[in-house]
Amino acid sequence: MAMIEAGDAQSLMNLFKRKQAEDPMFFYTVQVDQENRMTNFFWRDGRSRIDYDCFGDVVVFDTTYRTNRYNMICAPFVGVNHHWKNVLFGCAFLLDEKTDSFIWLFETFLESMGGQKPKTIFTDQCQAMANGIQNIFPGVCHRLCSWHISQNAARNLGSHYGNQEFNHMFNKCLQGYCETELEFQSIWDDLLAKFNLTGNPWLMTLYNLRAKWCPVFSRHIFTARIKSSQRSESTNNVFHQMSTKTMSLTQFVHHYDKQAEKMRSSELEESFRCNQGLPSRIAKSSGILNHAATVYTRKIFKLFEKEFVDSLAVMMHEVGSDGTIHSFELNEEGHNRVYLVQLNSFNRTISCSCKMFESMGLLCSHALRVLNVKCWSQIPEQYILKRWTKDAKKELEANEHGELLQVNGKSSVTLRRNALMRTTYDVLSKAAETEATTRIAMEKLREMEELIEKEMITSKGEVNQKTSDNVVDCNASGCTFDETPVLNPPCVRPKGISNARLKSAMEKRRKRTSKDTVSSRKTKQSSKIGRPYSSTHTPLSSNFLNPVSVPMSTNISNHVYPTMRLLPTEGHANLPQPNLSFTGMLQSTNFMALLNKVFIESGISLILTEFLVENCCKKH
Structure with a gap:
């Protein structure tokens, strides 16, 4: 795609505008400095929002990537889906790694996800980032990501890190092979003494942060027990392949979209395979194993099956019972470590001292051993975590299919719009995979349109009244901007990894004068980055060039900046929708026109939602 005259930054802005016209759930925010140069920006599409609603309990955030044209920091937000594969929640580019930049980014990310916080976030060892997270x-x-700690250990510990015995002891602490805090402390003390590292400053700093990287300190918190090292390393490879020395920001976004599409196609293929029958099972006569094969995806079932097999080698004996609550001690053959399991037969609850369910969301081999001995044929319902099941992405929010969220006693246009978009987004993504499913969806959409038009005629008076109650005239609010183009980011060289080759001493001397000029310019504007003039000021959004409204919010506030016109934003149901097809889903079907007819009336919204779920999903 050709770059326009205003440069890469303005080309990127125009790309985001087009994406927003095509995808009503698309979200982006850009910061500029006083010279109208782009400094920070974040974007995510509608599918990322849906994925976050399903799998946003654990987020891996990494800043080790660069694009070399501007040396901006590429910061993707990554999660893990129900097939144990990476999923993209969004991406940002930052000018620097300062606390203010991370605060801005995390505020923006949280806003784009409707205020829903993750349970756990993995990052590298950056104090500015930690400050932003705490705030x-x-x-x-x-x-802290174990992959980054391993990389830093290799740089800070010299020859020690190559020692096999040292690596064994260090990784035992790092990877969570310690079962208790006392065991961790014992191994750590032995490590320092054996290799004479008691005063090592890097290890001292790492030890002070032990609660953030050793799993033994957070077993009670859900982390999906993901190997953050694997998530970061695989994503690292993807982003380094995408980023080349001369790649522009716009080109990067295009490559990001292609990678996201590959990941999503892989997810659809895996979901299809999961629905073709039960996976092979090591013991087909086991009720619990058959139940697990029915509810879990193939990959998660294999993880569950491994625990089931391991349970066969677990020795147990009951140490107490009052008729309802039974206590057991268990140990694995060849190991002395004892695990405590407690089973309540009345309310069907079970707990284990290893805390695997709390941290992973799957029952451990110790709990499964007890359930098998007690002849339980199914997994208790409360121990089936939906995010690991085949139905993880169905019925995203119960209210959206039933009550259709109420605000101030009224059903909100904005909330109904989001409810419809979330349901239809996934359905139409599946429908677009083949010509046959596309024809089915188009046929059903035409049927829905007829039903909706009949309902609108029946309730015409009520619809008109609700429309007048919900629509705000943006023009009357003074939402105008100039067409001043956004300028390219200043070229800086922040700390971290870069794909650029190392320069020779002569090349560095030649570049010194130009670098000094850049440094001087950076100093002049650094205090103003992200603070454009605004006629309205709010703590969260006043520094946004394009402050997209919170997806699940019903409050529409207009942020006016003299440098840019107001753009159509997600959540602004009052703004007219473009006459564009729902790109990437159903080509030649103007799906947005159909949705526009149903946003304003809750009864029609429910008709559309139920119709889609009943007809399109089951046909796929």
């Missing part, structure tokens, strides 16, 4: 995500478990 914006209080109460969220902050874990």
Whole structure:
């Protein structure tokens, strides 16, 4: 795609505008400095919002990637889906790694996800990032990525890190092979003494952060027990392949979209395979194993099956019972470690001292051993975590299919719109995979349109009244902007990884004068980055060039900036929708026109939602 005259930044802005016209759930926010140069920006599409609603309990956030044209920091938000594969929640580019930049980004990310915080976030060992998390995500478990710690250990510990015995002891602490805090402390002390590292400053700093990286300190918190090292390493490879020395920001977004599409196609294929029958099972006569094969995806079932097989080698004996609550001690053959399991036969609850269910969401081999001995043929319902099941993405929010969220006693146009978009987004993504399913969806959409038009005629008076109650005239609010183009980001060289080749000493001397000029310019504007003039000021959004409204919010506030006109934004149901097809889903079907007819009336919204679920999904 050709770059327009205003440059890469303005080309990126125009790309985001087109995406927003095509995808009503698309969200983006851009910061500029006083010279109208782009400094930070974040974007995510509608599918990422849906994925976050389903799998946003654990987020891996990484800042080790660069694009070399501007040396901006690429910061993707990554999660893990019900097939144990990476899923993209969004991406940002930052000018620097300062606390203010991370606060802005985390505020923006949280806003784009309707205020829903993750349970756990994995990052690298950056104090500015930690400050931002503490400020914006209080109460969220902050874990340090083991992959980054391993990389830093290799740089800071020299020859020690190549020692086999040292690596064994260090990784035992790092990877969570310690079962108790006392065991961790014992191994750590032995490590320092054996290799004479008691005063090592890097290890001292790492030890002070032990609650953030050693799993033994957070077993009670859900982390999906993901190997954050694997998530970061695989994503690292993807982003380094995408980023080349001369790649522009717009080109990167296009490559990001292609990678996201590959990941989503892989997910659809895996979901299809999951629905073709039960996976092979090591013991087909086991009721619990058959139940697990029915509810879990293939990959998660294999993880569950491994625990089931391991349970066969677990020795147990009951140490107490009052008729309802039974206590057991268990140990694995060849190991002395004892695990405590407690079973309540009345309310069908079970707990284990290993805390696997709390951290992973799957029953451990110790709990399964007890259930098998007690002849339980099914997994108790409360121990089937929906995010791991085949139905993880169905019925995203119960209210959206039933009550259709109420605000101030009225059903909100904005909330109904989001409810419809979430349901239809996934359905139509599946429908677009083949010509046959596309024809089915188009046929059903035409049928829905007839039903909706009949309902609108029946309730015409009520619809008109609700329309007048919900629509705000944006023009009357003074929402106008100039057409001043957004300028390219200043070229800076922040710390971290870069794909650029290392320069020779002569090349560095030649570049010194130009670098000094850039540094001077950066100093002049650094205090103004992200603070454009605004006629209205709010703590959260006043520094947004394009402050997209919170997806699940019903409050529409107009942020006016003299440098840019107001753009159509997600959540602004009052703005007219473009006459564009729902790109990437149903080509040649103007799906948005159909949705526009149903946003304003809750009864029609329910008709559409139920019709889609009953007809399109089951045909796929």
